[in-house]
Amino acid sequence: SQKIEQNSEALNIQEGKTATLTCNYTNYSPAYLQWYRQDPGRGPVFLLLIRENEKEKRKERLKVTFDTTLKQSLFHITASQPADSATYLCALPNTGGFKTIFGAGTRLFVKA
Amino acid sequence: KAGVTQTPRYLIKTRGQQVTLSCSPISGHRSVSWYQQTPGQGLQFLFEYFSETQRNKGNFPGRFSGRQFSNSRSEMNVSTLELGDSALYLCASSTEGVNTEAFFGQGTRLTVV
Numbered sequence: 001s002q003k004i005e006q007n008s009e010a011l012n013i014q015e016g017k018t019a020t021l022t023c024n025y026t027n028y029s030p031a032y033l034q035w036y037r038q039d040p041g042r043g044p045v046f047l048l049l050i051r052e053n054e055k056e057k058r059k060e061r062l063k064v065t066f067d068t069t070l071k072q073s074l075f076h077i078t079a080s081q082p083a084d085s086a087t088y089l090c091a092l093p094n095t096g097g098f099k100t101i102f103g104a105g106t107r108l109f110v111k112a
Numbered sequence: 113k114a115g116v117t118q119t120p121r122y123l124i125k126t127r128g129q130q131v132t133l134s135c136s137p138i139s140g141h142r143s144v145s146w147y148q149q150t151p152g153q154g155l156q157f158l159f160e161y162f163s164e165t166q167r168n169k170g171n172f173p174g175r176f177s178g179r180q181f182s183n184s185r186s187e188m189n190v191s192t193l194e195l196g197d198s199a200l201y202l203c204a205s206s207t208e209g210v211n212t213e214a215f216f217g218q219g220t221r222l223t224v225v
Contacts, residue, residue: 034213043202043216098167100214104154
């Protein structure tokens with residue numbers, strides 16, 4: 001069955017450093033992949049979408065890569081700030097359609 | 113443009129009762145998806161509706177049901193509540209459902225006692 005894996009352990013980094021989060025998937029060839037941010041007690045907020053024919057996508061301090069051979073996406077936040085502390089979720093459309101599957105998320109803590 | 117609105121925000125119910133949650137999507141969005149989020153399981157897909165038709169359903173028991181109205185507003189119902197149904201229920205709307213970003217509501221926090 002289709003599976004998405006994100007590092008379940010929290011990531012702690014110092015302010016100003018680059019945070020790198022990983023999303024791996026199996027039994028799957030998605031046409032695109034999405035990243036969302038979720039703050040405690042709130043719904044996820046869309047950040048970026050990258051398509052299978054795109055190797056990299058950037059938005060301000062965010063960068064996403066998509067390696068369909070490795071079946072992996074990397075999400076980078078450069079010059080991280082304490083306000084970046086949140087849970088980051090990757091999401092993929094399922095093969096059957098009309099359904100988005102989310103990873104469990106990785107909790108990021110940025111220390112001042 | 114108003115965002116996705118979910119009501120109520122918080123709810124406390126007793127085991128065995130039933131509950132109805134409501135979701136008003138962003139104007140113009142015809143796809144509405146529902147998710148259950150618990151600390152241990154993450155976001156679990158419940159179902160997706162588009163133009164009043166359920167197009168996909170997750171692996172939840174029949175106690176979980178939903179519907180969508182002609183104005184795209186959606187409701188989900190959980191009957192015979194169990195303690196394990198305590199969770200944050202999130203609704204997301206999008207224009208077509210799959211190839212576009214999803215806009216989430218704030219969620220309804222359901223506590224079953």
